[in-house]
Amino acid sequence: MSTRLQAGDPAPDFTLDDADGKPVSLADHKGRKVIVYFYPAASTPGCTKEACDFRDNLAELNESGIDVLGISPDKPEKLARFRDAEGLTFPLLSDPDKSVLTAWGAFGEKTMYGKTVTGVIRSTFLIGEDGTITDAKYNVKATGHVAKLRRDWKI
Template identity: 65%
Template sequence: MATRLAVGDTAPDFTLPAADGSTVTLSDLRGQRVVVYFYPAAGTPGCTTQACDFRDSLASLQGAGYTVVGVSPDPVEKLAAFAEAEQLTFPLVSDGEKKVLEAYGAWGEKKNYGRTVVGVVRSTVVVDAEGTVELAQYNVRATGHVAKLRRDLGIDPR
């Protein structure tokens, strides 16, 4: 089981391919606060709900100085189709080798319909402008998570 990050840890840097054909490197976002959220599979009901909640909250998150990046093990082509279908305007990046998922503690054993399986642990890590973990949440629920995250970060819901 991967070690989970805690407040005050240095966020592991990464460079991953994005759905739009670019690459996203965390260290390139220094000076910004970054919400990095990890989800199991593009296009599934829970992941769609969560992504659309981020989409619908993007203006208030950006207004408070946050950049949002979604990470899954899906191939870039699947992410591109997902982003287009759901009109997602924040980067979705592919971690097919699961190295970033492991580095962030978002890959490991979890309960799924009463069974223990190995996979993506739905998680959100907020990285401050200097690259330090500001908030780390694991085993989050897809529904209502973004609203809770905004409350935890003190962001006005409007």
């Protein structure tokens, strides 16, 4: 089981390929707030709802000085199809070996339909301008997620 991060921890840096195979680093966003969210699989119902929720709120988030990065174990080609099908306008990053998911505590044991399984734990983090985690949320719900974040974080 990977260690869970919490507010005050330094955000583990990463460089992952985006949907076009271009490297994106958390360090590229230094000086801005960043929402990093982890989701199990592109083009599945819950993950599509969550991604479209971020897409629909992206302008307000960006105006508040917040960038959004979505990370899943999907390969870039699948992420590109997902992005294009849903009109997503923020980077989707590929972590096929799950090293970043694990470093952030977003991969491990979880309960699904009453059974304990190992997989991606739907998680969302707010990273401050200085690279420190401001808030860490694990086992989040896909539906209504961004509205809850905006309330909790007063965005």
